[in-house]
Amino acid sequence: MNGASHRIRVFEHQQLRVGDVVEGVLFTSQHLDALQAFAKRHFTPYFSLIPEGVRFAQYVGALQVGNLTIEILPKTDADSQTMQAVLLDMLRLCQMLPRQPTPADLHAQRLTLPELFVGQWLESLEQLLLRGLVQGYQRKEAARLSLKGQLRWSQQLRNQARGLPQFITIAEERTTVHRYKQILYAALNRLQALPLSPAQSYKMQHLLFQWPPLPPIKQLPHANQLHFDRHTQHYKQPVQDALLLLQQLQPGVRGGAHPALAMLFDMNRLFETYIFRQLQQAAPEGVNRHPNRLFWQDRYLRPDLLLQLPNGRRIVLDIKWKHLQRLAPNMHDLRQLFTYHQYFNATHSALVYPRVASLSDPDPISFYPVPGSSNVYTMQILFADIVKNGALNKALGQELLERLLLHSF
Numbered sequence: 001m002n003g004a005s006h007r008i009r010v011f012e013h014q015q016l017r018v019g020d021v022v023e024g025v026l027f028t029s030q031h032l033d034a035l036q037a038f039a040k041r042h043f044t045p046y047f048s049l050i051p052e053g054v055r056f057a058q059y060v061g062a063l064q065v066g067n068l069t070i071e072i073l074p075k076t077d078a079d080s081q082t083m084q085a086v087l088l089d090m091l092r093l094c095q096m097l098p099r100q101p102t103p104a105d106l107h108a109q110r111l112t113l114p115e116l117f118v119g120q121w122l123e124s125l126e127q128l129l130l131r132g133l134v135q136g137y138q139r140k141e142a143a144r145l146s147l148k149g150q151l152r153w154s155q156q157l158r159n160q161a162r163g164l165p166q167f168i169t170i171a172e173e174r175t176t177v178h179r180y181k182q183i184l185y186a187a188l189n190r191l192q193a194l195p196l197s198p199a200q201s202y203k204m205q206h207l208l209f210q211w212p213p214l215p216p217i218k219q220l221p222h223a224n225q226l227h228f229d230r231h232t233q234h235y236k237q238p239v240q241d242a243l244l245l246l247q248q249l250q251p252g253v254r255g256g257a258h259p260a261l262a263m264l265f266d267m268n269r270l271f272e273t274y275i276f277r278q279l280q281q282a283a284p285e286g287v288n289r290h291p292n293r294l295f296w297q298d299r300y301l302r303p304d305l306l307l308q309l310p311n312g313r314r315i316v317l318d319i320k321w322k323h324l325q326r327l328a329p330n331m332h333d334l335r336q337l338f339t340y341h342q343y344f345n346a347t348h349s350a351l352v353y354p355r356v357a358s359l360s361d362p363d364p365i366s367f368y369p370v371p372g373s374s375n376v377y378t379m380q381i382l383f384a385d386i387v388k389n390g391a392l393n394k395a396l397g398q399e400l401l402e403r404l405l406l407h408s409f
Contacts, residue, residue, distance in 0.1 A: 006068050008071070009080040012057065012267060038260040058268060063263075064260060066260075075323065076354060085392075090274055121245070122204060128238060181212070192204070226240075248261050276289050279401060290303070295343070306344055313348070316349040320352065320353050337379055348407070349380075355385050380404075382404070
């Protein structure tokens, strides 16, 4: 970022008020105005407005507001610098980034998600230019000296009556205007509202100079409305990224003086996805995510994970991004697990939480038997160490599997 740009690191659920100074950066009323405008446009769940400030939710990542970038990190026992690298690595492994960062990107720990996203998007536009931009076609009615396209008989008969030799036809003609190129060009123009680094700003201006000027888009399409064939498949990711930029970089209050760009992810989903991918790596044939059973009318039961052991036994796992401070799980979660036992024919279950407050895994505890039933169901609490030796714990799946097998026979 340029010299006028600043960065604040906070943790999920933290409050930020006007006048707060974080890591030497002042959070101003202008920054709050931009966040309020962003919330009004997007009805965002990322944060809630409080008097003279905001309270962040369970979303992590980065939010760029004008010249301020707010990095929102998962709340663990690790420091903010460690968690920045851990978060980026976790997003990469869970394939939740719009684009996967290169090793050089991951090495640059001072790189924010918006910087990473914009930098890679600009690089993808450079590649499109090198490959040659796709041409569009439009139907055009014209007088032609040779027969091409569909003949317009009424106009043709009038021409013949006047002795004119031209054919009046409607035909497809090449044009520089193409819908995908329009979307990319519009996003490039809109990107000028963000305070980019000198290198990214130069690259953006260079692309604008090389890009053919195109008419504005009348209505922004949804990503699902776009169809790519073998000639335009390489446009898919750049166009989807451009739509994300256009949807977020809308002109705000006060002439859009403080645009905002969010690259945020639900920590509940991220934690569940990470546990799933780790267990999938440790037991590739035995992990099923979100299996379902019909429960009542058209409603289904869907546990987070169902683990199938080689001996035929099943374990149901419920993944909770909750900071458990004592060994007392929520009663609703216990009822849910007990129901899963019966519908998924599982004799063992586990609640998986991130490890905080140095809590250790307790021994499994059996549910009291249902009167008249001989089935015995046991449940255990597992604490997952996301960070190990100052980095993302990439052996977590094997660790969890070993602890589950210890008590599931």
